[in-house]
Amino acid sequence: xxxxxxxxxxxxxxxxxxxxxxxxxxxxxxxxxxxxxxxxxxxxxxxxxxxxxxxxxxxxxxxxxxxxxxxxxxxxxxxxxxxxxxxxxxxxxxxxxxxxxxxxxxxxxxxxxxxxxxxxxxxxxxxxxxxxxxxxxxxxxxxxxxxxxxxxxxxxxxxxxxxxxxxxxxxxxxxxxxxxxxxxxxxxxxxxxxxxxxxxxxxxxxxxxxxxxxxxxxxxxxxxxxxxxxxxxxxxxxxxxxxxxxxxxxxxxxxxxxxxxxxxxxxxxxxxxxxxxxxxxxxxxxxxxxxxxxxxxxxxxxxxxxxxxxxxxxxxxxxxxxxxxxxxxxxxxxxxxxxxxxxxxxxxxxxxxxxxx
Amino acid sequence: xxxxxxxxxxxxxxxxxxxxxxxxxxxxxxxxxxxxxxxxxxxxxxxxxxxxxxxxxxxxxxxxxxxxxxxxxxxxxxxxxxxxxxxxxxxxxxxxxxxxxxxxxxxxxxxxxxxxxxxxxxxxxxxxxxxxxxxxxxxxxxxxxxxxxxxxxxxxxxxxxxxxxxxxxxxxxxxxxxxxxxxxxxxxxxxxxxxxxxxxxxxxxxxxxxxxxxxxxxxxxxxxxxxxxxxxxxxxxxxxxxxxxxxxxxxxxxxxxxxxxxxxxxxxxxxxxxxxxxxxxxxxxxxxxxxxxxxxxxxxxxxxxxxxxxxxxxxxxxxxxxxxxxxxxxxxxxxxxxxxxxxxxxxxxxxxxxxxx
Numbered sequence: 001x002x003x004x005x006x007x008x009x010x011x012x013x014x015x016x017x018x019x020x021x022x023x024x025x026x027x028x029x030x031x032x033x034x035x036x037x038x039x040x041x042x043x044x045x046x047x048x049x050x051x052x053x054x055x056x057x058x059x060x061x062x063x064x065x066x067x068x069x070x071x072x073x074x075x076x077x078x079x080x081x082x083x084x085x086x087x088x089x090x091x092x093x094x095x096x097x098x099x100x101x102x103x104x105x106x107x108x109x110x111x112x113x114x115x116x117x118x119x120x121x122x123x124x125x126x127x128x129x130x131x132x133x134x135x136x137x138x139x140x141x142x143x144x145x146x147x148x149x150x151x152x153x154x155x156x157x158x159x160x161x162x163x164x165x166x167x168x169x170x171x172x173x174x175x176x177x178x179x180x181x182x183x184x185x186x187x188x189x190x191x192x193x194x195x196x197x198x199x200x201x202x203x204x205x206x207x208x209x210x211x212x213x214x215x216x217x218x219x220x221x222x223x224x225x226x227x228x229x230x231x232x233x234x235x236x237x238x239x240x241x242x243x244x245x246x247x248x249x250x251x252x253x254x255x256x257x258x259x260x261x262x263x264x265x266x267x268x269x270x271x272x273x274x275x276x277x278x279x280x281x282x283x284x285x286x287x288x289x290x291x292x293x294x295x296x297x298x299x300x301x302x303x304x305x306x307x308x309x310x311x312x313x314x315x316x317x318x319x320x321x322x323x324x325x326x327x328x329x330x331x332x333x334x335x336x337x338x339x340x341x342x343x344x345x346x347x348x349x350x351x352x353x354x355x356x357x
Numbered sequence: 358x359x360x361x362x363x364x365x366x367x368x369x370x371x372x373x374x375x376x377x378x379x380x381x382x383x384x385x386x387x388x389x390x391x392x393x394x395x396x397x398x399x400x401x402x403x404x405x406x407x408x409x410x411x412x413x414x415x416x417x418x419x420x421x422x423x424x425x426x427x428x429x430x431x432x433x434x435x436x437x438x439x440x441x442x443x444x445x446x447x448x449x450x451x452x453x454x455x456x457x458x459x460x461x462x463x464x465x466x467x468x469x470x471x472x473x474x475x476x477x478x479x480x481x482x483x484x485x486x487x488x489x490x491x492x493x494x495x496x497x498x499x500x501x502x503x504x505x506x507x508x509x510x511x512x513x514x515x516x517x518x519x520x521x522x523x524x525x526x527x528x529x530x531x532x533x534x535x536x537x538x539x540x541x542x543x544x545x546x547x548x549x550x551x552x553x554x555x556x557x558x559x560x561x562x563x564x565x566x567x568x569x570x571x572x573x574x575x576x577x578x579x580x581x582x583x584x585x586x587x588x589x590x591x592x593x594x595x596x597x598x599x600x601x602x603x604x605x606x607x608x609x610x611x612x613x614x615x616x617x618x619x620x621x622x623x624x625x626x627x628x629x630x631x632x633x634x635x636x637x638x639x640x641x642x643x644x645x646x647x648x649x650x651x652x653x654x655x656x657x658x659x660x661x662x663x664x665x666x667x668x669x670x671x672x673x674x675x676x677x678x679x680x681x682x683x684x685x686x687x688x689x690x691x692x693x694x695x696x697x698x699x700x701x702x703x704x705x706x707x708x709x710x711x712x713x714x
Contacts, residue, residue, distance in 0.1 A: 018670070293710060297700050310684035311713040313375070313700050316693040317677070322686070327667035329681040331688055336673040343654050343670050353650060356668040 002104040003129065004202065005049045006094035009038050009058040009066070009111035010081050014344040015273050015337065018328035019307060022348075022357055027112040028065055031271060032280050038111045042071055044118040045109065048125075053104070055079060055097060056111075057090040060233060082237025088251035089243035091198075092209045092216060093236070096223050098202040105129055106205065108198040108248070114280065116267030127262045128199040131167060137208075137258040139199040140170060142192025143268045148182035151272055151338075153194040153249065155261050170259040173249060192261060195268055198248065205252065213251040219243045273337040274321045278303040292324075303334065328356050359461040360486065361559065362406045363451035366395050366415040366423070366468035367441050371701040372630050372694065375685035376664060379705075379714055384469040385422055388628060389637050395468045399428055401475040402466065405482075410461070412436060412454060413468075414447040417590060439594025445608035446600035448555075449566045449573060450593070453580050455559040462486055463562065465555040465605070471637065473624030484619045485556040488524060494565075494615040496556040497527060499549025500625045505539035508629055508695075510551040510606065512618050527616040530606060549618060552625055555605065562609065570608040576600045630694040631678045635660040649681075660691065685713050 013026020020026045027038045035043070038056075045054065051072045058066050060080035067078070079093050091108055098104050107125060115121050128139040142155045158171035173194070177185060185191035210217040219242040226235040244251075253259055269276050281289035281303070288296050292306035295313040299320075306312035307325040314322060321337055323330045332340065347353045370383020377383045384395045392400070395413075402411065408429045415423050417437035424435070436450050448465055455461050464482060472478050485496040499512045515528035530551070534542060542548035567574040576599040583592040601608075610616055626633050638646035638660070645653050649663035652670040656677075663669035664682040671679060678694055680687045689697065704710045 018668075293713070295700055295704055295710065297696070297703065306686075311375075311686075311704070311710060313685065313687050313704065315687075315689035315696050315700055317688055317690065320674070320688065322688050324681070324686040328670065329663075329668075329679070329686045330670050330672075331674055331677065331679050332672035333674065339654070339672050343652055343672055346654065347652055347668070347670065353652065353668060356650070 001132075001201070002053065003049055003107060004053040004055065004094075004098045004104045005045050005107040005109060006055040006057060006091065007038065007041055007045075007109050007111045008087055008090050009056055009062075010084050010087075010090060011112070013112060014341045016277075017340055017344045017347075017357060018323055018325040018330050019305065023062065023065060025059075025062065026271070028062070028069075031277055032114060036069065037113070037271070038066075039069060039071065041109055041111045041113070042073075044115060044121055045107070046072070047118075048122055049107070052077070055094045057081060057093060059084065060237065063233075080233050080236045081240050082233065083240045085240045085243045085245045087248040088209060088213055088216065088246045089219070089240055091205060091248050092220050092243065093223065093239060095202040095206040095209070096220055096227055099206060099224070100227050103201055103203040105132055106200060106202045108196075110196045110270070112271060113196065114267075114269040114271050117265075120266035121264075124262055124265050125197075125199065127165075127167060128260075131161060131260050131262070132199065132201060134161070135258075136161065136260040137200060137204050138253060138256055138260070139167075140253065140259060140261045141195045141197040141199075141264050142261040143195050143264050145186045145191060145193055148179065148186045149193065150177055150179055150182050152176060152270065154185050155192045155194050157190050157192065157261050161260055167260050167262040170253075170261050173254045192263065193268070194249065195264060196270065198253070208252045208256055212255045213244060213246060215242070215244045216251075274303050274305075274323065274340070275334055275337050278321075301334070358489075358558070359410060360406055360464060361410040361412065361451075361455045361461045362402050362464040362466060363412040363414060363448065364395065364398055364402075364466050364468045365444060365447055366413055367438050367444075367447060368469070370469060371698045373634075374697055374701045374704075374714060375680055375682040375687050376662065380419065380422060382416075382419065383628070385419070385426075388634055389471060393426065394470070394628070395423075396426060396428070398466055398468045398470070399430075401472060401478055402464070403429070404475075405479055406464070409434070412451045414438060414450060416441065417594065420590075437590050437593045438597050439590065440597045442597045442600045442602045444605040445566060445570055445573065445603045446576070446597055448562060448605050449577055449600065450580065450596060452559040452563040452566070453577055453584055456563060456581070457584050460558055460560040462489055463557060463559045465553075467553045467627070469628060470553065471624075471626040471628050474622075477623035478621075481619055481622050482554075482556065484522075484524060485617075488518060488617045488619070489556065489558060491518070492615075493518065493617040494557060494561050495610060495613055495617070496524075497610065497616060497618045498552045498554040498556075498621050499618040500552050500621050502543050502548060502550055505536065505543045506550065507533055507536055507539050509533060509627065511542050512549045512551050514547050514549065514618050518617055524617050524619040527610075527618050530611045549620065550625070551606065552621060553627065555610070565609045565613055569612045570601060570603060572599070572601045573608075631660050631662075631680065631697070632691055632694050635678075658691070 013020040057079040154174040156172040157168035278289040287301040290304040294304045300318040303321045305323040312324045370377040414436040511531040513529040514525035635646040644658040647661040651661045657675040660678045662680040669681045
């Protein structure tokens with residue numbers, strides 16, 4: 001069975017404002033190095049999957065930004081979300097696109113995560129493909145928790161899929177836990193962080209979306225017809241508009257039987273906030289993690305980011321996140337990085353300020 | 358006796374970085390309204406002093422910036438400090454310039470202070486001119502202290518110059534005090550803040566500079582000759598280079614006999630730091646004082662400045678000063694605003710960062 005991959009490049013990454021902006025979302029930013037997170041994600045799979053079998057789902061408003069990256073993926077495999085409808089609809093779009101030519105394994109990858117080791121990623125994915133061969137319908141990839149994180153969903157494992165297989169049947173999916181629950185999960189040993197990476201046959205997921213997600217059947221049937229006739233951005237818009245907004249986790253994974261979890265052999269982070277990004281920045285003697293031109297006097301344990309040709313100077317502060325990018329600056333305590341999204345939403349709702357987001 | 362005025366527009370106002378920059382010093386900034394502090398200062402005296410009797414001393418490197426303001430002062434009355442040499446040399450330059458045409462009263466005004474009421478200022482100055490008529494050699498203007506400020510010099514008054522005159526002989530000048538000393542001054546009632554505004558005859562101050570400041574006699578004698586021959590920027594540079602760097606307070610006022618102090622009838626601030634500027638910004642319900650586009654969530658008692666077309670957003674902070682101007686942002690606690698100068702000096706000493714200062 002051939003292997004296709006779909007990279008989910010929707011979303012905005014609002015918690016990275018002011019580095020992320022409406023037209024420069026997180027996955028298009030070089031948060032960790034020279035290339036964008038989307039390019040890094042693509043770079044991890046192109047040694048194993050031909051660009052002719054890679055699909056990218058991205059916001060239609062970002063078409064020119066995505067196309068300017070020279071990703072090497074044929075234009076017909078770029079799927080434009082005219083409206084954002086979460087991951088179930090995006091994966092359905094990719095699955096039906098694959099199915100035009102016949103069934104195949106379909107690997108789903110978020111575009112904006114950090115993965116420590118592409119070879120280990122691939123080893124783990126091959127374990128997942130073997131599970132599909134053995135008849136498991138859906139494969140998830142679980143990250144052994146390093147601490148009691150409350151920002152991730154968890155996967156509880158059940159029986160092993162075989163002796164020493166390194167994979168298990170999924171007992172249950174769990175929503176983001178509270179702090180106490182997260183500690184219990186961490187101690188228990190049978191819980192994984194849900195990496196958001198999935199593997200299944202295109203035909204299987206298309207069928208399960210139709211079965212479990214109300215309204216997906218008509219949307220997918222219409223899409224199947226449009227794809228055969230040759231789809232255009234208006235067709236994609238129609239499809240996404242017709243699709244319910246639901247994640248693949250809620251829509252399918254939690255409802256399906258025969259879900260397996262492979263324990264990841266790679267380091268992983270969803271790079272969800274400035275504090276998680278900062279773990280990848282060098283720490284100086286004062287405990288500050290900085291990027292760009294920064295002057296810090298008598299300041300400790302801060303995350304200090306200055307982008308492009310500009311300077312950030314701090315005096316006498318601690319435990320702060322300060323991000324200076326172009327025409328905007330954000331200041332918040334490290335403990336409040338989750339609240340950046342709220343200020344972005346407040347800003348976007350103000351016509352006078354919208355241009356800064 | 359005619360009245361001339363000299364506006365001292367040297368200095369950089371480094372504590373206002375990043376709003377102030379090397380080529381955009383504090384006195385050229387519109388810190389309090391639509392016009393620069395220099396223009397406001399000029400506006401307070403032009404109703405009373407003809408522009409042909411106003412002198413401005415400014416840094417030679419700021420010539421194009423100052424000339425672009427259309428101040429209405431004849432070009433020959435702009436005195437360019439080729440090198441900064443503090444106030445004694447600047448006042449000496451103005452005094453000798455006045456003396457080319459004959460003696461006159463000379464009013465000295467800093468260019469970068471706030472004064473509440475120009476009419477009250479003028480009333481106070483007229484009291485000073487009367488003292489000159491009565492034979493007092495040097496007149497200072499004292500501000501009744503509002504709190505135990507440690508950032509100002511103090512003037513201790515002695516005997517009244519006359520019954521109910523509102524002016525006194527100066528008993529002593531005092532350097533910036535420690536906190537306890539400042540409280541004593543405040544309670545005592547005989548101490549004023551030194552406003553930095555002075556009044557004397559041009560001939561008197563030129564004579565006292567020659568008498569009390571070592572090296573000023575040769576510098577002023579050479580200047581007198583250069584002024585008669587027609588001075589050029591090279592001549593000004595020679596003069597300032599030959600002059601000692603000392604303030605008029607240390608150089609003359611503290612050493613002279615016959616110094617009087619007039620109690621000011623106007624509100625005054627030297628606008629020395631972000632906290633003193635902020636007193637002139639409106640305070641909102643959360644205790645924040647803001648200027649420009651600012652989004653503040655769950656933040657209190659901050660000074661938040663965003664200049665030009667840009668946005669400053671803060672979440673969950675308090676008692677901070679954050680200033681976002683163009684390519685630079687400063688963050689420091691309110692209690693550390695005096696330390697901004699130190700970070701500017703560190704930045705200027707770093708070739709890689711100098712462009713931001």
